[in-house]
Amino acid sequence: xxxxxxxxxxxxxxxxIHNIGYRTYDGPxxxxxxxxxxxxxxxxRGAYGLGRSVKSKVLPMxxxxxxxxxxxxxxxxxxxxxxxxxxxxxxxYAIIMQAVISLYVASQAPQSVSRDLRFKTVPxxxxxxxxxxxxxxxxYAALASALFVLTAAPLLVxxxxxxxxxxxxTDQTKGFGQGLVSVALLSLLFAGIGLVIASVTPRRGFGxxxxxxxxxxxxxxxxxxxxxxxxxxxxxAIPWIGLFSPxxxxxxxxxxxLGATSAFPGAVGPSHGEGAVYVLVVLGLIxxxxxxxxxxxxxxxx
Amino acid sequence: xxxVTTVDHxxxxxxxxxxxxxxxxxxxxxxxVDIGAGVTGLVGANGAGKSTLIKILLGLSPASEGxxxxxxxxxxxxxxxxxERVGYMPEHDCLPPDVxxxxxxxxxxRMSGLPPAAARERTADTLRHVGLYEERYRPIGGYxxxxxxxxxxxxxxxxxxQLVFLDEPTNxxxxxxxxxxxxxxxxxxxxxxxxxxxxxxxxxxxERTCDHVVVVDGGKLLRSSSTTDFTQTTTTLAVEVTxxxxxxxxxxxxxxxLHARGTTVxxxxxxxxAGHILLLxxxxxDTYDLxxxxxxxxxxxxxxxxxxxxxxxxxxxxxxxxxxxxxxxxS
Numbered sequence: 001x002x003x004x005x006x007x008x009x010x011x012x013x014x015x016x017i018h019n020i021g022y023r024t025y026d027g028p029x030x031x032x033x034x035x036x037x038x039x040x041x042x043x044x045r046g047a048y049g050l051g052r053s054v055k056s057k058v059l060p061m062x063x064x065x066x067x068x069x070x071x072x073x074x075x076x077x078x079x080x081x082x083x084x085x086x087x088x089x090x091x092x093y094a095i096i097m098q099a100v101i102s103l104y105v106a107s108q109a110p111q112s113v114s115r116d117l118r119f120k121t122v123p124x125x126x127x128x129x130x131x132x133x134x135x136x137x138x139x140y141a142a143l144a145s146a147l148f149v150l151t152a153a154p155l156l157v158x159x160x161x162x163x164x165x166x167x168x169x170t171d172q173t174k175g176f177g178q179g180l181v182s183v184a185l186l187s188l189l190f191a192g193i194g195l196v197i198a199s200v201t202p203r204r205g206f207g208x209x210x211x212x213x214x215x216x217x218x219x220x221x222x223x224x225x226x227x228x229x230x231x232x233x234x235x236x237a238i239p240w241i242g243l244f245s246p247x248x249x250x251x252x253x254x255x256x257x258l259g260a261t262s263a264f265p266g267a268v269g270p271s272h273g274e275g276a277v278y279v280l281v282v283l284g285l286i287x288x289x290x291x292x293x294x295x296x297x298x299x300x301x302x
Numbered sequence: 303x304x305x306v307t308t309v310d311h312x313x314x315x316x317x318x319x320x321x322x323x324x325x326x327x328x329x330x331x332x333x334x335v336d337i338g339a340g341v342t343g344l345v346g347a348n349g350a351g352k353s354t355l356i357k358i359l360l361g362l363s364p365a366s367e368g369x370x371x372x373x374x375x376x377x378x379x380x381x382x383x384x385x386e387r388v389g390y391m392p393e394h395d396c397l398p399p400d401v402x403x404x405x406x407x408x409x410x411x412r413m414s415g416l417p418p419a420a421a422r423e424r425t426a427d428t429l430r431h432v433g434l435y436e437e438r439y440r441p442i443g444g445y446x447x448x449x450x451x452x453x454x455x456x457x458x459x460x461x462x463x464q465l466v467f468l469d470e471p472t473n474x475x476x477x478x479x480x481x482x483x484x485x486x487x488x489x490x491x492x493x494x495x496x497x498x499x500x501x502x503x504x505x506x507x508x509e510r511t512c513d514h515v516v517v518v519d520g521g522k523l524l525r526s527s528s529t530t531d532f533t534q535t536t537t538t539l540a541v542e543v544t545x546x547x548x549x550x551x552x553x554x555x556x557x558x559x560l561h562a563r564g565t566t567v568x569x570x571x572x573x574x575x576a577g578h579i580l581l582l583x584x585x586x587x588d589t590y591d592l593x594x595x596x597x598x599x600x601x602x603x604x605x606x607x608x609x610x611x612x613x614x615x616x617x618x619x620x621x622x623x624x625x626x627x628x629x630x631x632x633s
Contacts, residue, residue: 022431022494025424025462029386029415038412053400053441119398124457127360127390128413129382 043142071154075161090179091260109194110207147187192289343508389458399443414461544603
């Protein structure tokens, strides 16, 4: 067909569309453990709203600041008035701030797992090399790490401040170490409980309410019962009642083994024997949470 | 059928009396099929066992009986290796609304094992190939159904798999979106060199796109054959002409004139609006010339003359009718 007009080539035509066509990928495929790590880092960043919308950064960042500000104030006071020791023990800090920690778990656990369930993104993960256990481990580790960052950061502020105030180095380092062990346990326990509750519901609102309810109602009930037991002089029952809420569990463990003063009524913490039960219950709960999550996701599948 | 047609004689998926039984239903019933490279349509009504088959092929659900291989890997033991080499686009919505397509697909690329830099580069490439440009930086929540389907497709292709499973990719799309998606699916094989297994409950939709069609019903294999086998054996020519003062019914005049020249002509097959369309079987180039000459002699205007491939459904219908006729002759 000669009907086509020859197209005049415009010299120096700057706009040109380059169609490079499809390119195959011959590079490395890093497999399961890399994918699991990627999911971990994505979830950890997500727990602070990084890589997500501005709106979702507000709450986690705000809670992080709220966690650290009291520590900064204490340090400022300690340095200014030349105190001989910090106004609050490292181990006690998380117990005082438990409401903030609970709020953080309640807001971020559903964001981590409920979203994937609600928007049915889970099948996309399981159609890739990772297995159910990899997904659960990545999500669990990410939320626990996020919680550890939240709870350990103020301790670091306290520690640095204490050293600046020239407090006893050995004492402070020991206290800081004990505090870190305690918040690590707390992070694992709270993350597990939060994720199990959140993984049951695809609705974020329900998840948030349920996590807050479980963490605060259990604490409220346990401390009320402990107060009653204290008033009736049955102090022997106090440690056993403490086994039934996450916060008092951590409190019990650290007052038995990490040199903390108990927040229980009358400051009577569990003995070493009772403390061993506390440790077993905490570890058992963490394992149970992990097991429940595995079971939950085995069912979700595609 | 004893004879199984494969394209290029490379078996991509092979199943051998594959069964999947749930307590109450049998989703797959001794399904044996070989699927070669190219675009394969998996057709069946809702609940025919299509999604169950895909789950088994991805190594995510164990078969009750029988065995299956994907890319030469056994689904029972090499699930992870299979999932590294294949892509999967689910039927349902699977996209979080609050992240951008780019972020989402990059994340999914990394979940397939691509290093960060490669994941970003492949994401940009793949989104461009599926037809998402500036909008890829906006949150997915604001996308149209067609754009969301493209993102779903992109996440299945981003790691350059050897095979993709597309579960009902045209669901919820308008006719134009449907055609775009089908054209894109065709390109996945012709341009990207990736084999495709695409499911649909619409038989007609797949004839334009697929090299091969597998029909399942109630978990059983109904038919597995190449689409060219039964859609291109004969070419049907559709002709439409105008009416003139001389020939108030141009269609009839043309039919009679062609009949006089010894060509059998059928009406448009009772389809709506097909009253003015004549169908004739093309026997080589001569038929086209004949129609042109006859139309010119009659002084009619030629509105259209186009090739019409048989629809798969017609073929199924006609083979059913043949069978009935044969049965009728016997009795």
